Amino acid sequence: MLDIKLIREQTADVKRGLAARNVDTAVIDEVLQLDAQWRDLKTREEERQAALNRANKAFGPWMGARKKNPAVPAPQELTELLGETPADPDQAKARLGALSADVQEMARRADAVLNQIEQKLLFVPNLPSRHTPLGKTEADNIVRKEWGQKPAFAFTPKAHWDLVAGKGFDMEIGGRISGSGFPFFRGKLARLERALVNFFLDLHTREHGYTECWTPFMVRQETLQNSGQLPKFHEEMYRTDERDGLYLIPTAEVPLTSVHADSILPDEQTPVRYCAFTPCFRREAGAAGKDTRGILRVHQFSKVELMVVTTPEQSEQEHETLTRCAERCLELLEIPYRRLELCTGDIGFGAARCYDLEVWAAGVGKYLEASSCSVFTDFQARRAKIRVRDKEKRTRLAHTLNGSGLATPRTMIALLENNQTADGEVRIPKALQPHYGAERL
């Protein structure tokens, strides 16, 4: 969520940032108008409430005093508020009750307006960072680096669905059990899946300083709102029936972001670095008919997620660090990749800046997004109420970051397709061999 103060005070900058993301800025004017209304209501409500509080505070002692001497006059606070000296407590009660009802009514109106503001702001994306390149579509993304050598073949490399057909790659079985987009692996491929997950977790926990977490795979609506998936991306999510109303997580970012919700971390405890393996569930609602073959785009997949909570001062640096942690996975697996910096028009809802890591997959002959490393500035922290505190005891909203490190399907695609041999075998990269337990698939 954006800072309402920023919207008030730097309206032009906010609009410029949103416009760069192709967002209609009319919502900002609507919010500002409601905000003015809210502040007016709130100020008047509080003035009345303050007067009422003073009167109520004096009321008790008056009652006490009257027990001893019924002739004790009403206290000044009461007389002031009511504009007359009440004859007796019952008369005062009646008048106070009416005033109290008025204040409550004003409070209700103010809350209703505040609610409208929030409902609008929940649909407004984060502002792009000053570093994020301007652009309209994904065509304007910028390649920041390329790593590795695309493999050369003396034969035509197969796409993964042909390469491992009949070797434990059973999309039809997944389809029969659950529907299309639910992969089913048997034997070597299932083991490869597990090996990748273990490889990622071991790397991040042993060498990159992340703390491994095991999280729930189903979460509440509120948890998804903290990290920004709800309310806007409701259609993208699987949800259990109304008895529980839980959502299946689309990424471990969701539970991890809420770990420190509603709390304050001392600066010296940051950065907090978490990683977690979870399955991820996505409807891929807007992507029907796209990338339907093999495991290019699926409804359920495994991912090891990296998530960082840090201070506003450190977050830019942490973004580079986190991205490097993801890149190291690919480098150790010898998978050629490129780092793309997403432009303002293509960046995700909550992100201020984002790098996509795309792996080269020789069989399908394309780069495939395998990781998205984003810095969210205080966007998620404001929703989740994650704060940090410095030595001078100043609290401010934390910054959050996350990135895949990595998701298995596209990593596996690249690994299989790039390392295939003429006889249809697949070479397992050296770094993965201890986890997989063999040099060949």
Next chain:
RNA sequence: GGAGAGGUGGCAGAGUGGUUGAUUGCGUCGGUUUCGAAAACCGAUUUGGCUGAAAGGUCAACGGGGGUUCGAAUCCCUCCCUCUCCGCCA
């Protein structure tokens, strides 16, 4: 699934419906003392909104929401969470 107990400030733990945003202890920070430290003593120590240049003023919050009342941490309803016991089952 059934029965019960409980959710208060960083933690522990009080709180007859009326100066209780909240006693107290611990912790933390600052000070006095000391060559230094410990101990002792003194002081400070929740968060957020509105307003203000600032000082300050003011409102809100005792798990969430609603209600009763002139007035709620305290009474009522409801939801959530934690713990204990029973049942059931990985």
